[in-house]
Amino acid sequence: MAHNPGRRTVLAIGMGLILTGCGVRQATNDVVQSSAPSVPSPSNPPSTVPRLTPGEPPPVVPPPVVPPPAGPEPHRLPSRDEIIDRHAGRSPYYWGLEAPGVVSRIPNGSQGVALTLDFCGGAGGNSFDPDLISGLQRLRVPATLFLNARWVADNRPLAADLADNPLFELANHGTDHLPLSVTGNSAYGIPGTADTGSVYDEIMGNDAVLTALTGQRPRFFRPGTAYFDDVSARICHDLGLIPAGFSVNGDGGATYPAGAVTTETRAAGPGSIIIAHGNRPGSGTGPGLLQALGVMTDAGTPFLTLGDAIPA
Numbered sequence: 001m002a003h004n005p006g007r008r009t010v011l012a013i014g015m016g017l018i019l020t021g022c023g024v025r026q027a028t029n030d031v032v033q034s035s036a037p038s039v040p041s042p043s044n045p046p047s048t049v050p051r052l053t054p055g056e057p058p059p060v061v062p063p064p065v066v067p068p069p070a071g072p073e074p075h076r077l078p079s080r081d082e083i084i085d086r087h088a089g090r091s092p093y094y095w096g097l098e099a100p101g102v103v104s105r106i107p108n109g110s111q112g113v114a115l116t117l118d119f120c121g122g123a124g125g126n127s128f129d130p131d132l133i134s135g136l137q138r139l140r141v142p143a144t145l146f147l148n149a150r151w152v153a154d155n156r157p158l159a160a161d162l163a164d165n166p167l168f169e170l171a172n173h174g175t176d177h178l179p180l181s182v183t184g185n186s187a188y189g190i191p192g193t194a195d196t197g198s199v200y201d202e203i204m205g206n207d208a209v210l211t212a213l214t215g216q217r218p219r220f221f222r223p224g225t226a227y228f229d230d231v232s233a234r235i236c237h238d239l240g241l242i243p244a245g246f247s248v249n250g251d252g253g254a255t256y257p258a259g260a261v262t263t264e265t266r267a268a269g270p271g272s273i274i275i276a277h278g279n280r281p282g283s284g285t286g287p288g289l290l291q292a293l294g295v296m297t298d299a300g301t302p303f304l305t306l307g308d309a310i311p312a
Contacts, residue, residue, distance in 0.1 A: 077239055080200045086238065087182070087196050092229035095185050097245055099228040101237055103310065104245035104273060111270040112304040113296070115143040116246065117278035120177050120224065121150030127279050128158055132286035137167060141293050144306040145278060146173035146222045146244075149206040152213065163214045169305040170214055172241065175205035177224030180232040187227035188253075199232045203239055220244045220306050226275070244306060246275035250289060254280035261288025266295060273306070 078086065098104055106114055115136075119128075125148070136143055145168050152159045162168050179185065180199055181192030193199045203221055210218045221241040228236075228243055236243040250256075250265045254277040261276070261284050268274050276285050297303070 075240065080197060080204075083200050083235055083238060084196050087231055087235065090182070090231050092182060092231045094230040095181065095227065097226055097228075099230045099233040099243070101230075101233045102228055102243045102245045103306075105247050106271045106273060106304070106306075106309040109271065110304070110309055112302040112309055113268050113270070114273045114304050114306050114309050115141060115293075116146060116171075116222070116244070116273060116275050116306065117143055118146045118173055118222065118275065119148060119151040119155075119279045120173065120277070121148035121152070121154065121279075122177055125177070125279055126151055126154040127281055128155060129278050129281040129286045131281070132278055132289065133162075135286070135290040136293075137165075139290070139293055139297055140167070141297065141303045142167050142169070142305045142308070143303075144169045144171050144220065144244075146171045146220075147206075147210065148173040148177045148224070149175045149209045150177065151279065152206075152209055159213055169307045170210055170218060171220040171222065171244065171306065172203065172206050172210055172218045174221075174223050175202050175209075178202050179225045179227035180223035180236075181227070181229050182231045182235075183229070185227070185229065187225040190225055192223075192227065193232070196231070196235070199235050200239075203236065203241065207239075207241075219312065242306075242310065244273070246273045248272045248274045250274045250276035250292075251280075251283070251285040253277070254283045254285050256284050256288065258284035258288035258291070261285055262292040265289055265292035268296075268301075 094100065106112060117132075119125075145162055147159060147162075147170055151173075159170075163170055174180075177190075178198075179187040179190055179192035180202060181194075182196050182199055183192075184194045185192045193202050202223065207217060217240070219242055221236050222244045223232075226245055228245075233243045248264060248268045251261045252264075256264065265274060265276070265288065276289055277283075280286075293303075
């Protein structure tokens with residue numbers, strides 16, 4: 001008489017066939033044999049499967065190591081020769097304080113005001129107004145400080161202190177404090193850069209100085225006198241910098257008396273960028289500016305650095 005397999009044996013054989021057809025092998029002590037439909041006895045497992053002591057947890061298999069995705073390559077700045085080639089033959093059509101691409105107001109309808117201070121360097125320009133800087137700290141008014149390379153060279157400890165102060169942001173005020181022109185235009189009697197290569201040198205010479213000082217590139221550039229032509233403003237953008245102007249002249253190049261500085265500064269409204277100077281102690285800039293800022297902060301005027309006002 002034929003032997004009829006029991007229900008448990010039939011189910012085990014059927015499950016083994018299903019798993020084999022799906023290309024799946026059980027990750028337990030039961031191993032599917034492709035050559036025979038039988039299931040090994042749990043009391044006598046194949047030698048390729050580790051025997052587990054009752055109550056012993058299964059071995060821990062570490063997950064596969066997946067390398068992180070490669071990030072984007074760092075942006076490569078154009079070289080001096082590439083800038084010259086890129087702008088060869090371009091004649092500027094604008095010369096002044098508001099060239100196309102120059103930021104003279106905070107964009108996007110900001111209610112804040114940005115205070116910027118120039119440190120021009122050179123003969124008569126390497127001084128420092130400690131009362132103004134300590135006053136900004138007392139009032140907790142942040143500012144973007146445009147440092148010229150000559151000023152940094154003459155005031156390295158001060159420059160390092162300013163770089164370490166979280167209230168301030170450092171920005172590029174040029175290598176030799178020249179108006180930025182590709183044709184040698186002058187502003188206020190100061191001859192500008194002579195050509196495209198000179199524009200590159202004026203920007204990138206001080207870029208290297210400030211990067212070494214702070215550990216990161218500055219984001220903003222303002223030339224001596226704040227004059228640009230349209231081609232030089234475009235070169236700033238090509239070099240990864242935002243050309244910065246202003247909408248409120250707070251101290252007239254550090255020539256206004258204190259009362260006039262207070263009046264002009266208080267005229268700043270939402271979105272204004274104020275320009276004044278931090279290298280003229282004894283002028284009306286410090287007292288007049290601090291008087292205005294005290295009134296404005298009491299009235300709730302929010303102050304921002306350019307970097308906070310214009311996120312990267």
